[in-house]
Amino acid sequence: MTRPSIVVGVDVGGTFTDLFFYDEASGALGTRKVPSTRSDQSVGFLDGIAAGGHPFPALAAVVHGTTVGTNALLERKGARTGLITTAGFGDVLEMRRRDRRQTWGLWGEFVPVIPRDLRLEVPERTLADGTVLAAVDPVEVKRAASILRERGAESVAVFFINSYANPANERAATAALREVWPNGYVSASFEILPEIREFERASTTALNAYLQPVVASYLGALDDRLREQGSEGRLLIVQSNGGVMAVDTAARLPVRTALSGPAAGVIAATHIAETAGFPNVITGDMGGTSFDVALIAGGRSVLAAQATIDFGLVVRTPMIEITTIGAGGGSIAGIDRGGLLRVGPESAGSDPGPACYGKGNRPTVTDANLVLGRINAERPMGGKLVRLDISAAKAAIDAAVGAPLGLDTPAAAEAILRVANSHMAGAIRLVSIERGHDPKRFALMPFGGAGGLHAGALIKEVGLASALVPRFPGVTSALGCVIADMRHDFVHTVNRPLEELVIDGLETALAEAARRGRALLEASGVALDGIETHAELDMSYVGQTHTVAARLPASSPAKLGPADIRSAFETAYRQAFGRLLDGIALRVLTLRLALIGRRPKLDLARLRPEGGSVPDAQHGERAVWFQGKPHATRIYDRLRLPVGAEIAGPAILEQPDATTWIDPDLVGTVDGFGNVVLRGKP
């Protein structure tokens, strides 16, 4: 038997499971899209791989972008979780940093993921300098554990005050807890995030515990099933930082998957856009339930140090900055009590799905696209349905929107799209205009199955220069899984003035983190082109509480001296703020290390269409409604369009994973990588 050579990227969304296949031996590529199975995502996952036509033993790696963790957080469907903490501090998680939901307006509650009757306190105390004032009694910890079990906790978090400075008490408590806790779901703050600031550390640890039973059991079952099917390939999971990790690391640190799915799409978009000569793009990932927006400027996505998943749910690990709103193909349209047309955030998902799927009767964005002729009723995505039910879609739109507003079907459908588009445009403005970027310098990269249907309207509404519709818009996140590098982040609290910094100790910590990172990379069994190390020190002037990241020279940290560190800090500080403060001492707060394992890059030129011609690609014509009247519109098989083809709107480009609608005032051009660039007609 030949060596396994297939790498498959799998992105499970709310509606569809998308797959991208890459044969490392031959360079061949393939895509699939199958319906997601909500009750057990692994079913759709395995169906999709089987549909790809490669036998399971041929899989070299399965790389997965998952929304299991994200959904559990947003829908508050994590495990029943307990907390064991320092006496006097059980409410830290609920008190947050004394903030509120928004600057203006005083309404809104906060419900912590661990309720107050599951937050138990034990006597113990460590001071800020690391001195243990009162040791923890393991018996007390075990007693708290048994109370939490009685109250139904499945998972548990441990968080002690000042454990970043000296984890001895927390480590002892965690060890005692692990002796008695009946499963592996024990998250300790000194292991998850050994960094000063109690709320951020407590929150990240609590969310990890809250997610662990859900994410770990899902990933464990998935891994088992892959093996049962004969796969010996590694299962890898995309992290929120855009790197991938081994499945056992993900099961231990599920909080790092909080934005896994959307991150994969941004990785692919960055690579595709840069290759196509578009360093500035705004990604718009429109799936069945949500619209995720990220900004890529100068070829780089923005990494945030922490993210707030929802008010008060703070996760402090590096993450790609992504803004999500509830707008997708499955978003439900209706009239509210005030008589106003609303679309989303409620979604019909894939079950019952849009009215045209024949199960539900509430109209969605997909139904609107269908009755306007923008989606082909005879070629539904995902393969399970034979055709879409236009009359069901019309009936649903008429009943829920048309009749109350006194509009005929096409007018009601266009109104639904207008409202949905304006929501999405708002999200694009938020990441671009409101952060000071001029939209004219950016292209929109729509992806997800429905992104190409809305791209024209969005670029016009926001004032973007163009849209770059990738070759396989419906499976972009799955492609990102195949492209993403391995990455492991470490943090180590130093908290010493620079002159007291023991360089040997720093080097030992660096070497230790690097060793652990390499071990993780090697244990993953993934083929790597090389390993890069990025080391940074978070530093400040003594007295400041915020830090800047001073990048250490990658080459030889062994030769570090205080002067090198000072100069690295001054470079970073000057760049950030302009003015150095003479005569004030420096402090080193944290050492951060990122180990990046470069995976072999797939050559995007392989996506370039070979042959084909515009007349051959055209396979029909139908009426498409636009601004109140039907337009005779040519329909093209997108994958058969040649490089350089120019298609003037109105036109529809169809392909198995997505549909692109070219407005009458736009023109689409196929570039050398198979992308379609949409621009205004000259």
Add this chain to the structure above:
Amino acid sequence: MAGATPATDNMIDSVVLAVLKGRLEQIADEMDATLFRTAFNPIIAEAHDASHGLYDAITGDTLVQGKSGLPIFVGVMAFAVRATIARAARGDLADGDVFIFNDPYDGGTHLSDFKLVRPYFYDGRVFCWLASVGHWHDVGGNVPGNYNPVASESFQEGMHIPPVKLVSAGRINPDIVDILSCNSRQPISLYGDLNGQINALDLGARRLGELIAEYGAGTVGAAFAELRAMAAQLMRANIADLPDGTYSAEDFLDNDGIVDEPLKIALDLTIEGDRLVMDFSRSAGPCSGPVNIARSTAVASCYVALKHIFRDVPANAGCLDPVEFIIPETSILAARAPKPVGGYTETILRVIDVVFQALAHAAPGRVNGCAYGTINALSLAGYRRDGRRWVMFSFFGGGLGGNPEGDGLNHGNAPISTATIPPLEILEAAYPVRFTRWALRADSGGPGRHRGGLGAIYELELLEERADVFLFGERGRFAPPGVAGGKAGALSRFYYPQDGSWKSPPMASKMVGISLVRGQRLRLETPGGGGYGDPRERSAEAIRRDVRFGYLTPEAALRDYGVDAGTP
């Protein structure tokens, strides 16, 4: 778009306007972020007690304000810029100048807030002003941290600097820095914050220059005018939605810290079509202690209250165009030098509370119960074993009011602020204290159909030889009221050790010079928010949940709601 676009007239393309609105707010936000990240004192760096914006060249009116700074500054900074414009009328204004001052009568708020104001020149003329305000750690006076609850003149509250040139045409005057430094107990912190504010202004000027190069000064100027008109129009529409009439409310401060008598804040609010008249004539006169506020500060706090209710109105001077203020010159709300104003935060919170209570009569569906209503400025100061002086100064949180949608938020920040509380681990790393409790306070939320959020209990122990303690709070005698039938939240409580037992301040919420020795503790219990709606309408399920979680004791459930929830 390359090159300048000449403005044709005052009409500008709506997409360009949307872009410029975002770009201008971004400039102010970036200035905020620069100062937060470079400041030395945690009141700015962690609690975000600072603000930045762009102001009109001639009137000083607010054009654009950052979204991350303190809401109260949004209204007050225009007065600070106006004071600088008056000073600049001497005629020696040059490109690259920066003025500095902390005068609270012309510039608003209190002496701790240092304002840096810089003209932005274009084509040889002032195009607009950039300003930065930040709360410095210590500015002299009788009490470290400057919340002196017994000040009878502003001279006891700190140094007093009129608008003077800190930077002349790009060159810092080191003499001014020396004068400021030697008047502070924390000169290094002062130096760091001062530099952070200059950095923020530099950055603002650079970003504005880039914007003008791209869009042209005419277009940017037209955008300023357009944004103001939009804000005024939206505010008028909001007011017009409310029923005409006069609506009144009264509330009280505990005392002024010197004379132990309650001080009335009264508002008669009249809605006439799309105009609003806010008449404070029935309020107390000037007081001896530091809870007077300047007129500019009173106007700014009304702005904050209105913005909390009418969230859609952009933050610029246009908001107040349809609002008329009646504040007599003899009012506690129109203080003049040298009346002490150090505790201005307490008075403006009460002004905001009466705005909510008055509007609750007109529009109960849009208003919430009062928030906890005191910042509880607590300062501890002493010397370390090595002789270095230390001052720990912090504000504390409490409950927000119940509202039409749900219960009030537990442990939120005050309506005048977006300030977060410094992490206790940061406080313990910086000062010789350890907290022994940091918890929610049971039974503190005002009863109601939607109850007020809970206040907090903070307890801390001194780890050094000795320290002096100062507290400046409120709501020790008059609890945060509920609205629409909701009841008041719990009172503020403070305890310190004396002769082997816990004592509370004779003036209820204000205290100077308590001496603490190693191992002794302080305890602060902050108010919850006022409730919303009749408590008898609260669901039994919500009451039982509150008892199970310990938000409510079984005794209080019986007393406040008439529900026997058993033992938790």
